[in-house]
Amino acid sequence: MWHVNAPNSVILTLDDNTNKQYKVPKGQMFETNGESRDVFHLRKGMVITATVITETPVVMQSSARNVTGSAPPAPEPAPETPPVQGALLIEEPTPVPAAPSEAPAQTEMAQAKLPNTASSTPLFAFLGIMCVVASMTVKLCAMKAARS
Numbered sequence: 001m002w003h004v005n006a007p008n009s010v011i012l013t014l015d016d017n018t019n020k021q022y023k024v025p026k027g028q029m030f031e032t033n034g035e036s037r038d039v040f041h042l043r044k045g046m047v048i049t050a051t052v053i054t055e056t057p058v059v060m061q062s063s064a065r066n067v068t069g070s071a072p073p074a075p076e077p078a079p080e081t082p083p084v085q086g087a088l089l090i091e092e093p094t095p096v097p098a099a100p101s102e103a104p105a106q107t108e109m110a111q112a113k114l115p116n117t118a119s120s121t122p123l124f125a126f127l128g129i130m131c132v133v134a135s136m137t138v139k140l141c142a143m144k145a146a147r148s
Contacts, residue, residue, distance in 0.1 A: 020091075052090070
C-alpha cells in the first residue's frame with residue numbers, strides 16, 4: 001500500500017516497484033494480517049492481496065458495403081473471468097488513440113492568455129507620494145537643525 005484516498009481509490013506499489021492507482025468498489029473489504037478491514041482502515045505500508053479487473057474501452061465503428069462470398073467464422077467465446085483472490089479493484093482504462101485514417105479533424109487548443117487589465121499608474125502614484133513624504137521629512141529635519 002503506497003497511498004489511500006478513501007473511499008474512492010488506492011495507490012499500490014506493485015512487485016516491479018511501480019505505483020498504480022485503482023478504483024475501490026463501494027463496500028469492498030481488504031484482508032490484512034488475517035483481519036478484514038475496509039478502505040478507511042488501510043495505512044501506508046500494509047500488504048494486501050487483490051484481484052484487478054481491467055476495463056478496456058470498446059470502439060464501435062459502422063459502415064455499409066456489399067460483399068459477396070461466404071459467411072465469416074463464428075466469433076470466439078469471451079475469456080473467462082479470473083477467480084477473485086483478495087480484494088476486488090478496478091483498473092481505469094487508458095485511452096486508445098484512433099487510427100490516423102479515422103481521426104477526426106484536429107482541433108487546436110487556444111493558448112491560455114490572461115487579458116491585460118493592469119497598468120503601471122498605481123505604482124507611479126505610490127512612488128510619487130513616497131517622494132513627497134521623503135522631501136517633507138528632509139525639510140522638517142532641516143528646519144529642526146536650523147533652530148538648534
